[in-house]
Amino acid sequence: MGTASDIKLIDENNIRLDGRGPDELRPIKIETNVLNRADGSSFIEWGGNKIMVAVYGPREAYPKHNQDINKAIVKARYNMAAFSVDERKRPGPDRRSVEISKVVSEALEAAIMVELFPRAQIDVFIEVLQADAGTRIAGLTAASVAVAAAGIPMRDMVVGCTAGKVGNKIVLDLSKEEDNFGQADLPMGILPKSDRVVLMQMDGDLSVEEFEQATSMIMKATKRIAQIQREALTKKYEIQQKEQGE
Amino acid sequence: MTETKQIVIPGDEIERTNEKVRNGAYKCGQDKYCSEYFGIVQRNDQFIDIVPFTGPYFPRKDDKIIGKILEIGPSMWTVDINSPYHSLLHMNDTPWRTSAGDIKRYLAIGDYIYGKIMSINELRESWVTLKDAGLRKLEGGHIISIPAPKVPRIIGKGGSMVNMIKDATGTRIVVGQNGLIWLDGIPKNIMIAIDAIKMVENEAHTVGLTDRMEAYLESKKGEIDGNSK
Known part of the structure; x- marks a missing residue:
């Protein structure tokens, strides 16, 4: 959204700047257990995004007045490294990262069985090392993998994906240019088994039809991303199986 | 395969x-x-x-666990039981004749105990006791930690796996349900026992582990220090 530009983001043949079609995702790669000290961790490369996630807990919540006697609290902290964007980002929390931390926490809380851990707290640290549009949903996708790898009980995985409007067309998974110069951006977090929506934000304008087209595109894409999450988690154990076979 | x-x-x-x-x-x-x-x-x-594959330990009544003393109060110890919540040990639940205010003579901060979960409530507050056969303060030895869900695999059917490691390496091993393991013996043998336990941990999801373990311990036989048997 934002500044107008004469760059043509999508051409007559529906080919985008980076050569993708309208419903194509950028390449996604997820690795698990990358940090030894964390209870669970993951690293995601989603297009140009590089994000590290570490999960700690559940552990007793401090300060004590934050404890909830009925359930655990999920504290996600989204943080962008100073070097993650073109121009140096001033380090520390700002309005944007506080907001993202809040929506990601709530999205994860919908999937985690928080009622099993009264008075506890689950910490999720999302560190964006390199940003390239769609960091909140990439962070959310990786966070869900890290929580599962930490052995924390969950109802379902959480999968994030964006869609948006570029050159009057609805496209999936906006790249940086499309995010900056496009007309709308719609990040969503989904529980892929039940198709429940746990995160939805919108920037820009979409008509009702466009919105429906965008959401159905996201719903389809989340199935593919969920498969990547599954492979990331099970990969380690399958490799081990092969090694032993040899 | x-x-x-x-x-x-x-x-x-x-x-x-x-x-x-x-x-x-x-x-x-x-x-x-x-x-x-x-x-x-x-x-x-x-x-x-x-x-x-991994995950937090949920205390259950009558679980035998290894805990570490974190804090000392006038009549209670706070015990870290490798779970999201700390546990408490009251001085009356120990085999010693303690008197309030002077309990650090028996257990100091950093000491390990082999105790039993006496009770637990819906808020997941739990209490540990040392009043049962075999429960005690763990003196000397070495502590390692594994994910609590893998403990049954370390123990094996009727204790077969842990007994095999004990016999082969000649070490004393106490496995807590919470994933902490105490080993005592000759340092070299302890290291072999730890390797064996780590191997069980890494391969807990595979079938036929007992046979492979047997072969592994057999291959290490030469390295084990003499007075094991």
């Missing part, structure tokens, strides 16, 4: 016929159960369990 058991991730539906779903799954529709954990499916004739 070692066979692995079926791997599931959170939200996966569990295929079943007549077996009852016992641990690690929740009801996700009529007569449908889904996994809560990233782990393996363990089946027998009656039950299906989802065993997570």
Whole structure:
């Protein structure tokens, strides 16, 4: 959204700047257990995004007045490294990262069985090392993998994906240019088994039809991303199986 | 080729016929159960369990655990039991004749105990006791930690796995349900026992582990220090 530009983001043949079609995702790669000290961790490369996630807990919540006697609290902290964007980002929390931390926490809380851990707290640290549009949903996708790898009980995985409007067309998974110069951006977090929506934000304008087209595109894409999450988690154990076979 | 058991991730539906779903799954529709954990499916004739690869320890009554003293109060010790919540040990639940205000003579901060979960409530507050056969303060030795869900595999059927490691390496081993393990003996033998335990931990999801363990311990026989038997 934002500044107008004469760059043509999508051409007559529906080919985008980076050569993708309208419903194509950028390449996604997820690795698990990358940090030894964390209870669970993951690293995601989603297009140009590089994000590290570490999960700690559940552990007793401090300060004590934050404890909830009925359930655990999920504290996600989204943080962008100073070097993650073109121009140096001033380090520390700002309005944007506080907001993202809040929506990601709530999205994860919908999937985690928080009622099993009264008075506890689950910490999720999302560190964006390199940003390239769609960091909140990439962070959310990786966070869900890290929580599962930490052995924390969950109802379902959480999968994030964006869609948006570029050159009057609805496209999936906006790249940086499309995010900056496009007309709308719609990040969503989904529980892929039940198709429940746990995160939805919108920037820009979409008509009702466009919105429906965008959401159905996201719903389809989340199935593919969920498969990547599954492979990331099970990969380690399958490799081990092969090694032993040899 | 070692066979692995079926791997599931959170939200996966569990295929079943007549077996009852016992641990690690929740009801996700009529007569449908889904996994809560990233782990393996363990089946027998009656039950299906989802065993997570790792995860927090949930104290249960009568679990025998290894705990570390964190804090000392006038009449209670706070014990870290490797779980999301700390536990408490009251001076009356010890075999010693203690008097309030002077309990650090018996257990100091950093000491390890082998205790039993005496009671636990819905807020997950728990109390430990030392009043039972075999429960004691652990003196000397070495502590290692493994994920609590893998403890049954370390112990094996009727203690077969841990007894095999004990006999082969000549070390004393105490396994706590919470994933802490205490080993005592000759340092070199302890290191071999730790390697063996780590091997069980890494391969807990495979089939036929006992046989491989036997072969592994056999191969290490030469390195084990003499007075084991």
